[in-house]
Amino acid sequence: MATDEIYDVIIAGYGPTGMMAAIRLGAMGHRVAVIERYTTLYSLPRVGIIHDDIMRMFQEIGCMEAVLPATHFLPIYELARNGRVLMSNTVAPMATHGWPEMTSVYQPAFEAELDRLARADSNINLFTGETVAGLQQDRESVEVSTETASGETHTYRGRYLIGADGGNSFVREALGIEYVDLGFDQDWLVIDGRSKNDRSMSLPQMRQFCEPEQPGMTMQMGPFNRRWSFMILPDESREEAVRHENVWHRLDRSEGGTPADFDLIRVATYKFRSLLAERWRAGRAFLAGDAAHQMPPFLAQGLCSGFRDAYNLSWKLDLVLHAQAPPSFLDTYEEERSPNARATIIESARVGQNVIERDLERAAQRDETLLRLNAEMQARTSQKSLIAFRVPGYEAGVIARGTDARGVGDVFPQGRVRLEGREGRFDDLAGRGWLILNRNGEAASALTTNDLAFWQSLGGNFVGLGEGEGLVVDIDGTYAALMDEYRCNVILKRPDYYVFGAVPDVTLLPGLIADLRQQLSR
Numbered sequence: 357m358a359t360d361e362i363y364d365v366i367i368a369g370y371g372p373t374g375m376m377a378a379i380r381l382g383a384m385g386h387r388v389a390v391i392e393r394y395t396t397l398y399s400l401p402r403v404g405i406i407h408d409d410i411m412r413m414f415q416e417i418g419c420m421e422a423v424l425p426a427t428h429f430l431p432i433y434e435l436a437r438n439g440r441v442l443m444s445n446t447v448a449p450m451a452t453h454g455w456p457e458m459t460s461v462y463q464p465a466f467e468a469e470l471d472r473l474a475r476a477d478s479n480i481n482l483f484t485g486e487t488v489a490g491l492q493q494d495r496e497s498v499e500v501s502t503e504t505a506s507g508e509t510h511t512y513r514g515r516y517l518i519g520a521d522g523g524n525s526f527v528r529e530a531l532g533i534e535y536v537d538l539g540f541d542q543d544w545l546v547i548d549g550r551s552k553n554d555r556s557m558s559l560p561q562m563r564q565f566c567e568p569e570q571p572g573m574t575m576q577m578g579p580f581n582r583r584w585s586f587m588i589l590p591d592e593s594r595e596e597a598v599r600h601e602n603v604w605h606r607l608d609r610s611e612g613g614t615p616a617d618f619d620l621i622r623v624a625t626y627k628f629r630s631l632l633a634e635r636w637r638a639g640r641a642f643l644a645g646d647a648a649h650q651m652p653p654f655l656a657q658g659l660c661s662g663f664r665d666a667y668n669l670s671w672k673l674d675l676v677l678h679a680q681a682p683p684s685f686l687d688t689y690e691e692e693r694s695p696n697a698r699a700t701i702i703e704s705a706r707v708g709q710n711v712i713e714r715d716l717e718r719a720a721q722r723d724e725t726l727l728r729l730n731a732e733m734q735a736r737t738s739q740k741s742l743i744a745f746r747v748p749g750y751e752a753g754v755i756a757r758g759t760d761a762r763g764v765g766d767v768f769p770q771g772r773v774r775l776e777g778r779e780g781r782f783d784d785l786a787g788r789g790w791l792i793l794n795r796n797g798e799a800a801s802a803l804t805t806n807d808l809a810f811w812q813s814l815g816g817n818f819v820g821l822g823e824g825e826g827l828v829v830d831i832d833g834t835y836a837a838l839m840d841e842y843r844c845n846v847i848l849k850r851p852d853y854y855v856f857g858a859v860p861d862v863t864l865l866p867g868l869i870a871d872l873r874q875q876l877s878r
């Protein structure tokens with residue numbers, strides 16, 4: 357069966373990356389078709405932790421309140437060997453994006469909320485029980501064909517396609533895009549337990565087991581669950597590893613558990629790999645999430661990177677679908693996201709290397725190094741974390757090119773602000789989308805009528821910082837500190853959480869706008 361409707365965007369895969377892309381695009385008013393091979397959501401967790409920028413996204417799409425009861429703050433991230441802590445990193449309770457640096461979460465709870473938001477949006481059509489099995493594209497559109505379990509076939513047409521169909525992506529293969537292997541490849545056992553009592557809360561909140569005889573980890577997962585992961589050893593089969601008697605044997609340790617404390621809700625094996633798609637775009641089709649990258653989960657960044665892809669691509673598609681930028685503008689998606697994902701994969705594997713060392717001599721050297729670094733770190737009054745990885749900014753893509761611009765491609769933080777008697781997070785009170793933030797007076801009057809019209813066509817707004825009517829009070833000095841660092845008073849923020857560029861004062865703002873206009877017309 358073929359439909360005549362041409363969707364703005366077809367999304368293959370209704371995992372969390374596909375859900376986020378659908379919610380964003382639907383909210384922007386685009387017609388979206390999402391195709392998922394399964395008929396129901398997967399009801400068990402894979403993801404255990406999300407980072408502060410993802411919490412900011414949940415805040416933006418409106419599901420934070422509903423997700424919060426399924427979360428738990430992890431204050432410490434430890435590396436330990438047989439109970440001896442080698443390094444103890446303090447996790448920031450309030451990080452750059454206005455939320456804890458890491459939050460443990462029960463995945464089915466947040467997926468249910470994303471699902472609810474997607475289903476509530478009449479712009480989104482969800483086709484479940486259909487497997488994407490063919491795709492073709494021409495200069496105008498993409499055509500996707502699907503099959504159901506009973507052998508029915510359907511065809512969908514869209515102006516663009518997002519392949520968010522996971523690690524074994526059909527879309528990636530159909531586009532002839534290879535993964536580049538960055539070198540990590542190991543079988544691991546993942547055990548999830550539901551607490552029967554309060555033992556879980558007395559175990560380490562987040563601990564990597566740097567034990568040559570058995571590398572592994574454990575963490576509290578949301579308020580009611582606990583995860584353990586263990587490397588499957590070379591002389592062991594996956595089938596042996598998942599047998600429950602072997603699982604309980606592995607958990608017979610001080611950071612483990614017994615059937616009296618936990619019900620096993622899932623035991624599974626996974627391949628931890630580090631893979632990056634060599635290209636993220638082919639014509640009208642794009643890859644996002646695990647279809648574009650896979651990483652070992654030592655920094656809990658895999659899905660977070662998928663959410664970042666969905667965010668990045670959706671505002672760019674929005675501009676192109678509204679004819680505010682040409683299709684070539686969409687090349688900036690890969691220019692920005694691919695290096696960012698690569699850096700995240702490499703750092704995840706590097707942290708993992710500390711955990712998986714099996715050579716006794718090298719493990720002893722590692723212990724010495726970690727203990728020394730830990731002692732130095734604990735003696736400091738500030739920075740109490742060595743492995744906290746901050747996702748890098750963008751060095752290419754939609755960032756200011758002019759020599760006057762500073763802060764280009766940096767993360768735009770979310771601090772606490774006050775506006776007209778209300779206190780809260782910046783995004784909720786000062787606004788989202790394209791913003792010009794200015795701390796000395798008025799910025800709009802510095803623009804010509806033409807520039808102003810361009811800015812308004814993007815939905816751009818102005819935010820004045822300071823005390824007084826209509827001005828935003830920067831309660832903790834978050835933006836003052838950033839502007840001091842840049843020696844600037846004006847920041848142009850993109851629709852996501854990044855800085856396009858900052859300039860010392862409003863007289864240089866027209867140059868920044870001209871730069872942006874040029875990039876949107878490239």
Ligand SMILES: Cc1cc2nc3c(=O)[nH]c(=O)nc-3n(C[C@H](O)[C@H](O)[C@H](O)COP(=O)(O)OP(=O)(O)OC[C@H]3O[C@@H](n4cnc5c(N)ncnc54)[C@H](O)[C@@H]3O)c2cc1C
Nearest residue numbers: 369371372373393404405488521522645646656658659660
């Ligand atoms: C043990 C473990 C722990 C992890 N912990 C974390 C963590 O703490 N934090 C974190 O950020 N990440 C973590 N990750 C990574 C995270 O699980 C993945 O990055 C994330 O699930 C990827 O989401 P996705 O939507 O891109 O892909 P998926 O979740 O794989 O979703 C893809 C969807 O596409 C569907 N699909 C596939 N093929 C087709 C087709 N042909 N037609 C139609 N539908 C199709 C699938 O059914 C699925 O619903 C962890 C991973 C593992 C293995």
